[in-house]
Amino acid sequence: MEVRIDKDTFLNGVQKVQGIVEAKGAMPILSHLLLTTEKERIGIQATDLEIGAKGYYSANVVAEGQVTLNAKKLFDILRELPSEEVHLTREDNHWVTLKCGKSKFRLPGMPSQDFPPFPEFSQDSLLEFSSKLLKEMIRKTFFAQSPDETRQVLNGLLLEREGRKLNMVGTDGHRLAVIKRNLGDAAKGDKLSYLIPKKALAELMKLIEDEDATFSFSAKNNHLAFMQGDQVIVSRKIDGKFPNYQQVIPSDNKLQVSVNRDVLQHALKRVALLADEKSKMVRFDVQSGNITLTTDATELGEAREEIPVSYSGGDVSIGLNAKYVLDVLNVIDDEEVVLNLKDQNSSCLITSNKDKDYQSIVMPMRL
Amino acid sequence: MDAFFVSVEEVLDPSLRGKPVIVGGDPNGRGVVAAASYAARKYGIHSAMPLGRARRLCPSAVFLRGSHRRYAEFSRCIFDVLRSYSPLVEPMSLDEAFVDLSGCLRMHGPLLDTAQQIRDRIHEQAGINASIGIASNKLVAKVASAGVKPNGMLWIVPGMERRFLAPLGVERIPGIGPKSAAELKRMGVRTVAQLADLPMEWLEQAYGRWGTGLYFKARGVCERLVIAEEEDSRSISRETTLEEDSIDPQFLESILSYLVEKSAAQLRGENLYTRSVTLKLRYSDFKTVTRCHTLREPTDDDGIIFHTICGLFRKLFTRRTRVRLIGVALSSLGRSRFHQSDLFATAEPERRDRLFRGIDRIRDKYGFHSILKAGSIFNEDDE
Numbered sequence: 001m002e003v004r005i006d007k008d009t010f011l012n013g014v015q016k017v018q019g020i021v022e023a024k025g026a027m028p029i030l031s032h033l034l035l036t037t038e039k040e041r042i043g044i045q046a047t048d049l050e051i052g053a054k055g056y057y058s059a060n061v062v063a064e065g066q067v068t069l070n071a072k073k074l075f076d077i078l079r080e081l082p083s084e085e086v087h088l089t090r091e092d093n094h095w096v097t098l099k100c101g102k103s104k105f106r107l108p109g110m111p112s113q114d115f116p117p118f119p120e121f122s123q124d125s126l127l128e129f130s131s132k133l134l135k136e137m138i139r140k141t142f143f144a145q146s147p148d149e150t151r152q153v154l155n156g157l158l159l160e161r162e163g164r165k166l167n168m169v170g171t172d173g174h175r176l177a178v179i180k181r182n183l184g185d186a187a188k189g190d191k192l193s194y195l196i197p198k199k200a201l202a203e204l205m206k207l208i209e210d211e212d213a214t215f216s217f218s219a220k221n222n223h224l225a226f227m228q229g230d231q232v233i234v235s236r237k238i239d240g241k242f243p244n245y246q247q248v249i250p251s252d253n254k255l256q257v258s259v260n261r262d263v264l265q266h267a268l269k270r271v272a273l274l275a276d277e278k279s280k281m282v283r284f285d286v287q288s289g290n291i292t293l294t295t296d297a298t299e300l301g302e303a304r305e306e307i308p309v310s311y312s313g314g315d316v317s318i319g320l321n322a323k324y325v326l327d328v329l330n331v332i333d334d335e336e337v338v339l340n341l342k343d344q345n346s347s348c349l350i351t352s353n354k355d356k357d358y359q360s361i362v363m364p365m366r367l
Numbered sequence: 368m369d370a371f372f373v374s375v376e377e378v379l380d381p382s383l384r385g386k387p388v389i390v391g392g393d394p395n396g397r398g399v400v401a402a403a404s405y406a407a408r409k410y411g412i413h414s415a416m417p418l419g420r421a422r423r424l425c426p427s428a429v430f431l432r433g434s435h436r437r438y439a440e441f442s443r444c445i446f447d448v449l450r451s452y453s454p455l456v457e458p459m460s461l462d463e464a465f466v467d468l469s470g471c472l473r474m475h476g477p478l479l480d481t482a483q484q485i486r487d488r489i490h491e492q493a494g495i496n497a498s499i500g501i502a503s504n505k506l507v508a509k510v511a512s513a514g515v516k517p518n519g520m521l522w523i524v525p526g527m528e529r530r531f532l533a534p535l536g537v538e539r540i541p542g543i544g545p546k547s548a549a550e551l552k553r554m555g556v557r558t559v560a561q562l563a564d565l566p567m568e569w570l571e572q573a574y575g576r577w578g579t580g581l582y583f584k585a586r587g588v589c590e591r592l593v594i595a596e597e598e599d600s601r602s603i604s605r606e607t608t609l610e611e612d613s614i615d616p617q618f619l620e621s622i623l624s625y626l627v628e629k630s631a632a633q634l635r636g637e638n639l640y641t642r643s644v645t646l647k648l649r650y651s652d653f654k655t656v657t658r659c660h661t662l663r664e665p666t667d668d669d670g671i672i673f674h675t676i677c678g679l680f681r682k683l684f685t686r687r688t689r690v691r692l693i694g695v696a697l698s699s700l701g702r703s704r705f706h707q708s709d710l711f712a713t714a715e716p717e718r719r720d721r722l723f724r725g726i727d728r729i730r731d732k733y734g735f736h737s738i739l740k741a742g743s744i745f746n747e748d749d750e
Contacts, residue, residue: 150678174707243711279705366706
């Protein structure tokens, strides 16, 4: 195998998949990338056995073949190389020589036939969406998924098609974010519902660079695939039943408190500095015209801040995890947000008047 | 306290006085000696010795199961006495504590009188003999008290620390266990004086930081302060040596279920919540492993703790080796609980609270074993 490839193209390709690679694992080959040639292209592939990603980049293929290389080392080398042509040749015993300008590297590869085969995936697109849409939907729900690895169905996002709507939902059991978007008139077909693991989503976000590009989504057996041009990311889907999220979206939270997002965000950040480290609980006392945010009775001290709101209902108090609320405020684009409350034991629904199709729910903490 | 567990038993049953008494698990089982009376010690019996061996050494000894609850009661009574003399009381175990009397003497009078008063009051309140070592620091006080047991009192006048320690064997220094003592002896270091002759660089090179510590200890220098117990920083733990080593995961989980019930009940009894759950396993080859899991929020709920412990157990119990000892520890204890409500929870948390309050009331009235989970198995020894 012998290939000449533009360094920046190569670096970009490696960068997109190297996040998947396991630096330390039981199988050393999983810390490697598989490089293959195909006509005038070079394929770069990585997998951790759960997720696989592959991309093709144009290159001058002098001799066909394939090699594996340690992903981290290759990435670090490419990053430091000058922007010139990289000349990659395979030697005997799987060693690989990289030349660029006056630099020369020899790296030990591993037998490419030992590299795990790329998971089978379907080319038949079930859904198509723009990069921009996909990115927005992931960004606005990603934070709500659970870090708790014992709750596997919550370690990812639900992707669902219902009529012409595409829904994405994340929850960790204490909060939930749901976004609905129109798929356009071309959308058709039955209801679809898949659980996508968080690592696949994180890697997918890295692949998205051109906002106008179109991603297609397919599913085959246990594997989900996102395809865009010459790139594909395949992931095992999460098995199991996502909780019935529709049922927990409150419909009778009549106390609507409208507040400037930026003002609330900063006040909450300040008050949360003195919140209990573990619970991050901040007390929201809502009166007509203002909210008082307080944290008290912790060893750290106490904080209190009053912010103006547009609200004219009765008094209500609720304890909320400041981090959960801040995560939501972070991704809402509108200047105003609405806190929809019922009482101190019921969930707080956070919405924006400009985007009725994005809803976040935060469960209260007992005061 | 002197032979604390045994002393408590003697107070409760005076006919035991003077007899060789051994507190431990089932004498026919495989536990170890928790405490031995001075009469029993004459037969060469000491704590941590397997019960079988103690029995062979002194077949006529009185073997008692012991009850942690009784000892804890006596201990509380003794600590109340200590705390009435100084707010700075640092418990080392149920029957051992450091008391910082500096600055308190204007109130209590001369040092030796005060110490004698403390001993008298402990005897009065609990009927137990205490030995006291008095010194300018914790290290020397500890060595002094160990040296005057039973029922003694020793004051090492400030300035005499090094001279007091010099003739003693190195194993008398806290922190030098049998292994290190043997190693030091191999190099000809038998007494503290000989240890004090070694240059600091030498000790540091040979033992690192521990070596530097030895250099100061040998000179009777110790700058650690007496730190009053912070109540919430403790942990609650329960462990049991099985009657017979077991490899049966179901059986082991049943034991865990019982241990969790016990520890959670104590947790609720003290109005505490735990955030950290630890599992301990000792295999038949004495290899001991522990695993810890931090919960998302504090709890005192048997169910949550048991679920966590089982998760740890299933991950940890992978060696195909029999288990000898199994234990549960709850730490990161605190009084405050925040409760994050759950989106998809069906049961109200208040109901669970009410359930456990009910169970605890039943146990208060009819004893712990009056109500147990069906899945819990307990060793007879544990009560």
